[in-house]
Amino acid sequence: xxxxxxxxxxxxxxxxxxxxxxxxxxxxxxxxxxxxxxxxxxxxxxxxxxxxxxxxxxxxxxxxxxxxxxxxxxxxxxxxxxxxxxxxxxxxxxxxxxxxxxxxxxxxxxxxxxxxxxxxxxxxxxxxxxxxxxxxxxxxxxxxxxxxxxxxxxxxxxxxxxxxxxxxxxxxxxxxxxxxxxxxxxxxxxxxxxxxxxxxxxxxxxxxxxxxxxxxxxxxxxxxxxxxxxxxxxxxxxxxxxxxxxxxxxxxxxxxxxxxxxxxxxxxxxxxxxxxxxxxxxxxxxxxxxxxxxxxxxxxxxxxxxxxxxxxxxxxxxxxxxxxxxxxxxxxxxxxxxxxxxxxxxxxxxxxxxxxxxxxxxxxxxxxxxxxxxxxxxxxxxxxxxxxxxxxxxxxxxxxxxxxxxxxxxxxxxxxxxxxxxxxxxxxxxxxxxxxxxxxxxxxxxxxxxxxxxxxxxxxxxxxxxxxxxxxxxxxxxxxxxxxxxxxxxxxxxxxxxxxxx
Amino acid sequence: xxxxxxxxxxxxxxxxxxxxxxxxxxxxxxxxxxxxxxxxxxxxxxxxxxxxxxxxxxxxxxxxxxxxxxxxxxxxxxxxxxxxxxxxxxxxxxxxxxxxxxxxxxxxxxxxxxxxxxxxxxxxxxxxxxxxxxxxxxxxxxxxxxxxxxxx
Numbered sequence: 001x002x003x004x005x006x007x008x009x010x011x012x013x014x015x016x017x018x019x020x021x022x023x024x025x026x027x028x029x030x031x032x033x034x035x036x037x038x039x040x041x042x043x044x045x046x047x048x049x050x051x052x053x054x055x056x057x058x059x060x061x062x063x064x065x066x067x068x069x070x071x072x073x074x075x076x077x078x079x080x081x082x083x084x085x086x087x088x089x090x091x092x093x094x095x096x097x098x099x100x101x102x103x104x105x106x107x108x109x110x111x112x113x114x115x116x117x118x119x120x121x122x123x124x125x126x127x128x129x130x131x132x133x134x135x136x137x138x139x140x141x142x143x144x145x146x147x148x149x150x151x152x153x154x155x156x157x158x159x160x161x162x163x164x165x166x167x168x169x170x171x172x173x174x175x176x177x178x179x180x181x182x183x184x185x186x187x188x189x190x191x192x193x194x195x196x197x198x199x200x201x202x203x204x205x206x207x208x209x210x211x212x213x214x215x216x217x218x219x220x221x222x223x224x225x226x227x228x229x230x231x232x233x234x235x236x237x238x239x240x241x242x243x244x245x246x247x248x249x250x251x252x253x254x255x256x257x258x259x260x261x262x263x264x265x266x267x268x269x270x271x272x273x274x275x276x277x278x279x280x281x282x283x284x285x286x287x288x289x290x291x292x293x294x295x296x297x298x299x300x301x302x303x304x305x306x307x308x309x310x311x312x313x314x315x316x317x318x319x320x321x322x323x324x325x326x327x328x329x330x331x332x333x334x335x336x337x338x339x340x341x342x343x344x345x346x347x348x349x350x351x352x353x354x355x356x357x358x359x360x361x362x363x364x365x366x367x368x369x370x371x372x373x374x375x376x377x378x379x380x381x382x383x384x385x386x387x388x389x390x391x392x393x394x395x396x397x398x399x400x401x402x403x404x405x406x407x408x409x410x411x412x413x414x415x416x417x418x419x420x421x422x423x424x425x426x427x428x429x430x431x432x433x434x435x436x437x438x439x440x441x442x443x444x445x446x447x448x449x450x451x452x453x454x455x456x457x458x459x460x461x462x463x464x465x466x467x468x469x470x471x472x473x474x475x476x477x478x479x480x481x482x483x484x485x486x487x488x489x490x491x492x493x494x495x496x497x498x499x500x501x502x
Numbered sequence: 503x504x505x506x507x508x509x510x511x512x513x514x515x516x517x518x519x520x521x522x523x524x525x526x527x528x529x530x531x532x533x534x535x536x537x538x539x540x541x542x543x544x545x546x547x548x549x550x551x552x553x554x555x556x557x558x559x560x561x562x563x564x565x566x567x568x569x570x571x572x573x574x575x576x577x578x579x580x581x582x583x584x585x586x587x588x589x590x591x592x593x594x595x596x597x598x599x600x601x602x603x604x605x606x607x608x609x610x611x612x613x614x615x616x617x618x619x620x621x622x623x624x625x626x627x628x629x630x631x632x633x634x635x636x637x638x639x640x641x642x643x644x645x646x647x648x649x650x651x652x653x654x
Contacts, residue, residue, distance in 0.1 A: 393620070417586075
């Protein structure tokens with residue numbers, strides 16, 4: 001029964017995904033994703049923000065298929081730069097530089113790239129099936145959620161975001177609170193009162209997510225990258241001998257499997273995603289290895305595991321977004337933005353009301369992965385050439401696309417002014433060693449939590465104990481409390497710091 | 503004299519400043535009742551949380567110390583901001599071409615690495631791309647050249 005239903009769903013998704021138009025959007029997403037993945041300093045969040053206005057003219061299916069492709073495409077592209085140039089094309093491929101670049105210096109760039117792509121492909125396929133399997137039961141569970149359950153779930157999500165953030169826990173707390181406070185700016189939907197608008201009419205509707213994200217991630221990154229331009233020194237622009245040896249394959253199988261499972265699990269966690277997955281997979285692989293001291297000298301396991309993990313996580317992080325309507329990271333927040341542009345309210349009802357969209361997007365991920373392996377292996381030479389564009393020119397282009405992208409959202413020049421402000425603010429945060437991701441999650445979840453808090457209080461006639469009387473809500477809160485207690489333990493903190501240090 | 507401020511002290515100050523400002527401005531937001539929490543409830547809670555986090559960060563810095571602030575990159579920070587602001591102020595008044603040109607030139611000035619021989623053809627290419635893609639292909643309602651009078 002379950003299997004038959006799943007097959008029927010996948011069949012429906014297949015019929016949507018295989019239409020020529022949607023295949024083209026999928027390809028577009030994969031190509032853009034690979035390009036920005038290859039380019040250091042251009043991330044998927046900023047790119048998706050740039051393209052959100054463009055997706056307005058597309059049908060909803062095409063828009064979301066393309067946006068999704070950008071995220072997992074970037075995971076493929078990021079490894080290319082990491083291996084060939086010793087620069088992470090994406091922050092999720094930081095650890096790939098450790099062994100990947102060493103392999104390239106030993107003339108084994110080809111096998112490293114091939115294993116990275118094959119591992120990603122395998123992980124992508126597994127993650128697609130995982131989403132298809134996990135989505136229906138989770139959606140059914142989510143349909144029973146009451147307002148206090150949602151509130152507590154979001155609390156748990158924010159706690160995860162804090163625990164999983166890099167650097168100081170206190171600072172991550174600060175970012176979440178500040179993000180939530182920024183999210184409250186504008187008209188209070190419940191009472192119509194204005195909050196923190198300073199009489200500026202552009203703030204009455206609140207701060208837009210896109211200007212905030214683009215300022216903090218896009219503009220601030222440009223400022224930081226122009227400060228210390230990283231020299232790209234290509235090992236060689238010619239990659240020969242892509243095929244890994246039999247020994248490479250044998251050594252990679254287990255790391256790919258472990259990376260896929262670990263990445264898939266970490267991707268589901270709120271605040272998790274590709275970056276965390278790749279770091280953890282590398283650490284795990286070192287633990288499993290009989291020769292951990294050799295990591296960093298060109299071990300193929302050190303490429304296979306994190307590259308599989310980041311792709312698996314990139315895809316499974318769609319699960320909470322698709323089933324609960326809760327973004328687990330900044331990229332998923334962009335996906336939610338994309339849905340809202342098309343008038344789709346994210347949440348458990350999407351699967352029932354728009355099954356074609358839901359399953360079409362999932363199946364398109366498999367097609368996307370297939371396209372990506374073709375794009376990345378035989379065509380690798382083209383992508384490498386992208387790296388010859390110097391950052392000083394790239395920065396100008398990115399800045400222009402940020403400006404015009406934000407402008408086109410509402411044809412409002414004032415929103416462009418906002419990205420200037422948030423850009424400086426983002427640079428300030430970087431200098432003070434704050435992570436911007438928890439800020440963005442707080443910004444998104446803050447207003448949602450307020451809505452659920454009010455609904456809860458209204459339903460319970462002002463009794464706050466209801467949050468611990470509902471079993472589900474209690475579960476989430478206890479979990480959140482345990483996580484927080486856990487992170488304060490001294491040895492856990494040391495382990496966490498060590499894990500992020502790698 | 504060299505000024506060197508501890509990074510975490512400054513970070514705590516930032517959180518405290520936002521918290522205090524949040525409390526100050528939000529002081530007269532209505533609090534409502536337990537059953538119908540008002541506009542001011544969450545802002546007040548969050549502002550106090552920010553104040554608390556800032557103070558804890560200060561205490562931690564006092565006990566454990568922290569890294570020094572690294573020098574600011576004034577040049578890119580100022581010029582990239584100017585580039586963004588210039589685009590915002592000019593695009594409606596003087597059209598896309600002028601806005602792009604001014605904005606891109608500010609951005610190019612943001613790094614000492616800019617080579618003008620390389621920048622000029624690149625800028626021309628970007629101008630063509632900007633007008634071709636956003637005005638002709640996507641049909642955005644902006645003009646390429648100054649339309650009418652800027653003071654109208």
